[in-house]
Amino acid sequence: MSEQPARxxxxxxxxxxxxxxKSEMMIVAAARELAGQHVCFVGVGLPxxxxxxxxxxxxxxxxxxxxxxxxxxxPARLPLxxxxxxxxxxxxxxxxxxxxxxxxxQGGLVDVGFLGAAQIDRFGNINSTVIGDYEHPxxxxxxxxxxxEIAINARQVFVIMRQSKRSFVERIDFRTSPGNLGGAESxxxxxxxxxxxxxxxxxxxxxxxxYHFDESGEMRLDAIHPSAxxxxxxxxxxxxxxxxxxxxxxxxxxxEELRLIREELDPEGAYTK
Numbered sequence: 001m002s003e004q005p006a007r008x009x010x011x012x013x014x015x016x017x018x019x020x021x022k023s024e025m026m027i028v029a030a031a032r033e034l035a036g037q038h039v040c041f042v043g044v045g046l047p048x049x050x051x052x053x054x055x056x057x058x059x060x061x062x063x064x065x066x067x068x069x070x071x072x073x074x075p076a077r078l079p080l081x082x083x084x085x086x087x088x089x090x091x092x093x094x095x096x097x098x099x100x101x102x103x104x105x106q107g108g109l110v111d112v113g114f115l116g117a118a119q120i121d122r123f124g125n126i127n128s129t130v131i132g133d134y135e136h137p138x139x140x141x142x143x144x145x146x147x148x149e150i151a152i153n154a155r156q157v158f159v160i161m162r163q164s165k166r167s168f169v170e171r172i173d174f175r176t177s178p179g180n181l182g183g184a185e186s187x188x189x190x191x192x193x194x195x196x197x198x199x200x201x202x203x204x205x206x207x208x209x210x211y212h213f214d215e216s217g218e219m220r221l222d223a224i225h226p227s228a229x230x231x232x233x234x235x236x237x238x239x240x241x242x243x244x245x246x247x248x249x250x251x252x253x254x255x256e257e258l259r260l261i262r263e264e265l266d267p268e269g270a271y272t273k
Contacts, residue, residue, distance in 0.1 A: 020253050022207040023162075023272045024261055025225050027053060028253040030114075030160045030205040034059045039072070040112045041065040041105060041150050044081055046160045047114040049261070049271050050205075052078055056260050067146040069095045071104055078265045101146065105153045108197050113154030115147055117161050119172040122218050122239050123187075124179025124201030126151065126159065127172040134174055144176045151177035152196040156203075163206035168237040184217030208233050210250060218242060225250045 020028075027050050034040065034054035042051045042064055052075065055062045063072035068082040072092025079087045088094045095103075104110065118141050119127035128147060132138035151157050157179070161167060179201045180187040187200055204211040210223040220242040221233060226249060234241055266272050 020258055021272055022225070022227075024253055024258060025250065026160065026162070026205055026207045027261060027272065028257050029210055029223075029225065029250050030054075030158065031257075032058055033158060033203050033205060033210070034062060034112065034114075037062060037112050039063050039065060039110050040114055041067070041110045041146075041154055042114045043067070043116065043145070043147070044079065045116050046271055047116055047158075049078060049265050050160055051114055052265055053257065053260055056264070057257060063092065065100070065104065065110060067097060067100065069097055069100050071095065071100060101149055105146075105149060106197070108153070108155075110150070110154045112156045112158055112202075113150035113198070114158045114160070115150060115177065117159055117167070117177075119167055119169050120159060120161065120204065121169060121172050121179075123181060123183060124157070124159070124204065124213060124217075124219060125172055125175050125181065126177040126179060127174045129174040129176045131173055137173075147177045151179070151201075152191075152194075152198050154198050156199060157201045159201060159204045161204070161206060163208045163233075163236045165236055165238055168206075168239075170238040180213065180217030184213075184215060187217055208236065214242065220244060221247065223248050223250045226252055 030050035031054035035058040037059055038061060040051050040062055042048055051064060065071050066073060066082045066087045070087045070091045073087045074090035075086045076089040077086050117126040117128055128141050129143050130137035130140055181190060201213055204219060208228040209221050209225055211219045212222045214220045222244045224247055261272060
């Protein structure tokens, strides 16, 4: 993984050089988006490390929800899976999956659902089921799990994923989790008709930048990460991208954010290298 040099300052005021990977920048940017949030439904992988970093930095009151039945979790360490016993550390409740989805998620108690994806389109619709034709796929993926229910019932949906033309596509091969469907107007109508509680996708964070959604429900690049270029971004996306003007650069990771990732959350580098 390529690294980006960044300059900071020591306690004595002398300059120092920090280096961080694209994955570390992505994780830090995603964590910062959770500032001010309270209840977050999260799975394993990149979303897991991002929300746990947020809990240690910008969102100390953040309570985590894992689909195995832990509500309000404050894990003592980064969970290895949704069945890891550490997810019940400090939890408000440990319940069955049925109770968690029925009474908590569908009860409107989740502020943010944090998801990953294999494919995403311009309206934030997510595929985590198959690549290629459903009956004869090139790749069979893990499937929905609880992702579809999270996508339609969490008040907001955050997505973290690495960016490429294979993942940011004009048309996803299978819609596992609905985003803004074909646009904001149609999505709002369907949400009302179906009784979905959520407002759809809010933010997508990649290893190149940060995206939000405009009034039409379409993804817009609102910040670009250090060392990334707009040409790189456009070359790794399957549609004509909307770009904010002016386009800010994402603030670099701080020394403390990098220390937490490297020493406490992912010392083996499973997600960051």
